[in-house]
Amino acid sequence: MDVSEAVDQLFSGVVPERIDELRVIWGKEEDRVRLIDTPRFLLQQMWGTIQVSELALRQLWLAGYAAWRAVDAYNMPLALFPLKDFDPEAWLLSPSHAEKEAVFHRLFKMIVEIGEHGGVEGFKWPAEAPFPTEGLKISDPEMKATFDLVCMAGAYVFAHEIAHGLYKPVGNSPDDKIEEERACDAWALSLMLDQADAYAVANGWLPHDVRGKRILGIVIAQLTIVVLTPREVWDRSVDHPSVRERLRSVLLAASEPTPNWFWITVTSMLLAFTRMTGVKIDRAPSSESLRDFAFEICDQLKSE
Template sequence: MDVSDAVDQLFSGVLPERIDELLELWGQQEDRVRLLDTPRFLLQQKWGTIQVSELALRQLWLAGYAAWRAIDAYNLPLTLFPLKEFDPEAWSLSPTHAAKEAAFDRLFDKIIEIGEHGRVEGFAWPAEAPFPQDGLKLSNPEMKGTFDLVCMAGAYVFAHEIRHSLFERGDVTPADEMDEERACDAWALSLMLDQAEQYAVANGWPPEIVRSKRILGIIIAQLTVTTLTPRELWDHSTDHPPVSERLRSVLAAATEPTPYWFWITVTSMLLAFARRTGVKIDQASVSQSFRDFAFHICDQLKSRRS
C-alpha cells in the first residue's frame, strides 16, 4: 500500500518549516513509502522506496507510551532523592512506585510481544496505551502530549530512511556502511533541529521548548531501536553504530538552555528502558546533574559480553 501522502502529512505536522524543502529534495511521486504486510519489524529504504511494516509502526507507538510511563514512574523519586543516594531497589519498596514500574513493564513487554506475535490482528492491545487510530481524537493532555512525541519519533525514523534514498539517487555515498548509517542519523537530526528555533520564534513559542520536545521524540525513536536490537549486537553490529553512540549523539544535540524538566525527563526514560533490558545502572554518585546522569546511563548500554 502506498502511504507516501500520509508520511508527507506527518512531516507537515512535525516539521512545517522544512516540508517544502523536503518535498523538493525527495519528490512528491507515488510509492516513496510503502506499507507492507510483513510479520516483523521492517523499516528500510530499498529500490528507491521506503518500506515499513504495520508491526514496526505499532512497536514505535508502544515505545512512546512506555516512555510516558517511565517518566511517570521515575520523575518523582529522582526529584525527591539526591543522585548520590540513587537506589532504585529501595524505591521499588514503595507500592505506588512499584505499581508505576509495573505499568511501564507491561507496555515494554508488549513491544516485544507484538513482534513475536508477528501481526497486528489478534494481538491483545494493552490497556495502558490508546489505539493508534485514536491519536488525533485524544483529549487527555498526557496521552495527547505522548502522541505528539510519537509523531516526532516517526518523522525522525522516516527522515533517516529518506537520507538513504538520497544517497541511492546519486549523492556521494560513504564507502563504509556504518558511516552511511551515521550520516543518515546526523541528517535526520539536522532536519529536525536546525530550523526549530526560527520556527518557534516565528510562532511565538519558546525555542527551547520546541527543540527539547523534538529531541525527546528522537530519543523515543532511538530507544525503540535499542529495545528491538538483540543486546549482543548493541555494540557489535557490523552495519550499525553502537546504540550508546547513537543515543549519545542525540543527547549532545540538547544544547542549553533547556527547560527545567528536560534532563530529568530524559533520565527517567533512559533509566526505565535500561532496567528492563537488563542493564544495571550504578555509580550515580559520579553524576553532578541529571544531564551527567543521562550520559552516564547512555554509556552503560553495552552488550553483555563487553
C-alpha cells in the same frame, strides 16, 4: 489514505518549517513509502522506496507510550532523592511508585511481545495506550502529549530513511555502511533541529521548548532501536554504529539552555528502558547533575 501522503502529513505536523524543502528533495509521488505485509520489524530504503511494516509502526507507538509511563514512574523519585543516594530498588517500597513501574513494565514488554506475535491481529492491545487508527482523536492531555512525541519519533525515523535515498556511498565495506548510517542519523537530526529555533520564535514559542520536545521524540526513536536490537550487537553490528554512539549523538544535540523538565524526563526514560533491557544501573551517579547521569546511563549500553 496513501501511505506516502500519511508520511507527508506527519512531516507537516512535526517539522512544518521544512515541508517545502522536503517536497523538493523527496517529491510528492505515490509509493515513496510502501506498507509491507510482513510479520517482522521492517523499516528500510530499497530501490528508492521506503518499506515499512505495520508491526514496526506499532512497536514504535508502544515504545512511545512506554517511555511516557517511564517518566511517570521515575520522574518523582529522581526529583525527590539526591542522586548520591540512588537506589531504584528502594523506590519500590512506595506502593505508588511500584504501581507506576508495573504499568511501565507491562507496556515495555508489549514492545517485544507484539514482535513475537508477528503483528496486530489477535494481539491484546494494552489499555494504557490508545490504538492507532486513522483520524484518531485523543482527549486525555497526557495521552495527547505522548502522541505528539510518537509523531516526532516517527518523523525522525522516516527522515533517516529518506537520507539513505540521498546518500552517495563511497564503497560497500562494513565501515562504509556504518559511515552511511552515521550520516543518515546526522541528516535526520539536522532536519528536525536546524530550523526549530526560528520556527519557534516565528510562532511565539520558546525555542528551547520546541527543540527539547523534538529531541525527546528522537530519544524515543533511539530507545526503540535499543529495545529491538539484540544485545550482542549493541557495541557494533556489521552495518550500524553502536546503539550507545547513536543515542549519545542525540543527547549531545541538547544544547543549553534546555527546559527545566528536559534532563529529568530524558533520564527517566533512559533509566527505565536500560534497566528493563537487563543493564544494571546500580551505582550512584558521579554527580548531582541529571544531564551527567543521562550520559552515564547511555555509556553503559554495552554488549555483554
